[in-house]
Amino acid sequence: MSDPETGPEPPAADRRPRIAAAVAAAVLFAGVGAVLAVSTPWQPLPGDVPGGRARPDPALDFTPAEIARSRAFDHALTPPAYTGLAVGLLVVFGLGFTPLGARLLGWTTARVRRWPLRVAAAAIVLTTLLRLIGLPFDAWSEAVLRRYGLSTQSWGAWLGDQARSLAVTWVIWTIALLLLYALLRRFPRYWWAGAAAGAFVLVTVVSFAYPVVVEPVFNKFEPLPAGRLRTDLLAMADRDGVPVKDVLVADASRRTTALNAYVSGFGSTRRIVVYDTLLKSPRPQIESIVAHELGHAEHQDVLWGTLIGALGVSGGVCLLYLLASSPRVLRRAGVGARAPGERGSGAADPRAVALLLALVTAGTTVSGPVQNLVSRHIEARADAHALDLTRDPGTFATMQHALSVRNISDLSPDVLERLLWSTHPSGPERIAMARDWARMHRAAVPPPLAGR
Numbered sequence: 001m002s003d004p005e006t007g008p009e010p011p012a013a014d015r016r017p018r019i020a021a022a023v024a025a026a027v028l029f030a031g032v033g034a035v036l037a038v039s040t041p042w043q044p045l046p047g048d049v050p051g052g053r054a055r056p057d058p059a060l061d062f063t064p065a066e067i068a069r070s071r072a073f074d075h076a077l078t079p080p081a082y083t084g085l086a087v088g089l090l091v092v093f094g095l096g097f098t099p100l101g102a103r104l105l106g107w108t109t110a111r112v113r114r115w116p117l118r119v120a121a122a123a124i125v126l127t128t129l130l131r132l133i134g135l136p137f138d139a140w141s142e143a144v145l146r147r148y149g150l151s152t153q154s155w156g157a158w159l160g161d162q163a164r165s166l167a168v169t170w171v172i173w174t175i176a177l178l179l180l181y182a183l184l185r186r187f188p189r190y191w192w193a194g195a196a197a198g199a200f201v202l203v204t205v206v207s208f209a210y211p212v213v214v215e216p217v218f219n220k221f222e223p224l225p226a227g228r229l230r231t232d233l234l235a236m237a238d239r240d241g242v243p244v245k246d247v248l249v250a251d252a253s254r255r256t257t258a259l260n261a262y263v264s265g266f267g268s269t270r271r272i273v274v275y276d277t278l279l280k281s282p283r284p285q286i287e288s289i290v291a292h293e294l295g296h297a298e299h300q301d302v303l304w305g306t307l308i309g310a311l312g313v314s315g316g317v318c319l320l321y322l323l324a325s326s327p328r329v330l331r332r333a334g335v336g337a338r339a340p341g342e343r344g345s346g347a348a349d350p351r352a353v354a355l356l357l358a359l360v361t362a363g364t365t366v367s368g369p370v371q372n373l374v375s376r377h378i379e380a381r382a383d384a385h386a387l388d389l390t391r392d393p394g395t396f397a398t399m400q401h402a403l404s405v406r407n408i409s410d411l412s413p414d415v416l417e418r419l420l421w422s423t424h425p426s427g428p429e430r431i432a433m434a435r436d437w438a439r440m441h442r443a444a445v446p447p448p449l450a451g452r
């Protein structure tokens with residue numbers, strides 16, 4: 001069948017790269033599925049619990065006032081979170097899956113002649129536009145955080161953060177798109193193979209370099225000062241058999257009153273970071289949190305996450321090729337199909353950046369709930385590790401209670417909230433696990449914490 005806009009169906013020879021890309025995508029996504037199936041701790045606390053597993057129950061450990069405050073905070077954050085998400089998706093898809101984005105980029109980059117500059121300009125125009133559209137919703141959320149005393153930032157400092165985060169986005173998108181377009185123009189039929197391999201390397205490099213390149217853009221990190229806490233934490237890491245050179249303290253208090261800690265990087269860039277807000281907590285509670293982070297380090301969670309991310313992004317690139325070389329998709333995006341042997345049209349047209357951004361956003365939106373599901377299991381395993389290491393479920397439960405109250409966590413997230421935002425089990429779920437652990441190990445079961 002012939003189509004006046006796209007020309008005849010591609011000849012049989014042109015179908016070969018599409019079949020190869022489809023096979024590669026299937027193999028890579030099967031790899032993601034296999035690694036996820038094998039590496040995800042689907043049973044974070046294996047074994048039988050005498051009397052059955054404890055049910056998470058906010059009312060057991062949180063006072064009515066704490067529960068009401070958590071609900072009110074959740075209700076205040078819901079409108080900016082959902083409308084911001086919906087508006088953001090609407091704009092990205094509206095620009096990418098209609099000719100609007102191509103037209104916008106056509107106008108804004110009309111004066112730019114060389115393709116690398118046009119691609120960079122397109123990346124900067126689109127990411128800036130999206131950030132600006134998201135800004136009112138983020139400011140709305142920030143105002144809620146401020147009202148509840150969670151944010152310690154001035155509006156000027158907050159805007160500075162937004163600008164810094166936009167700059168990081170520019171750098172990452174510009175580099176990724178320039179590499180992609182170089183391949184796309186050089187190898188119009190098989191660019192996806194090089195792009196998939198390049199994406200694998202890029203995800204790995206970014207994950208490795210993130211703690212030393214990106215994190216310092218936002219925070220200052222100092223080694224935990226010498227003293228009893230430092231000695232105890234390093235001794236605990238040693239006892240755990242996890243080589244930890246240092247525990248770093250981030251100056252998070254200039255932004256937030258929330259308590260947190262994390263592990264990032266792998267190999268020589270791996271680091272355990274605690275928020276300075278945490279340092280005023282009782283020492284056993286800090287140990288409990290660091291023991292959780294040691295669980296991530298011991299199970300190489302960042303490394304596995306990087307491998308899964310790299311495989312997933314590579315598979316996504318093959319899928320991107322299949323969609324972005326489809327005449328129908330290109331026509332919808334207003335960039336037209338590539339004529340055989342012609343460069344700079346179809347997906348190789350810098351105006352197709354809007355389409356690419358929309359396809360990438362669709363991919364990350366679809367994979368988000370899966371990532372959250374896996375993350376919750378990995379976090380639960382790190383909790384189990386903390387309990388095994390400290391053998392102190394009472395302190396663990398008290399610490400989780402303090403964490404939930406201080407961070408005004410959602411104590412009973414609904415299905416949609418779990419799909420979209422919950423990277424960790426809820427506070428009541430984590431406390432219930434401490435009780436399970438105590439029963440399994442015949443330790444003192446943490447008593448109800450409400451009102452203590």
Ligand SMILES: [Zn+2]
Nearest residue numbers: 292296379382
């Ligand atoms: Zn964790």
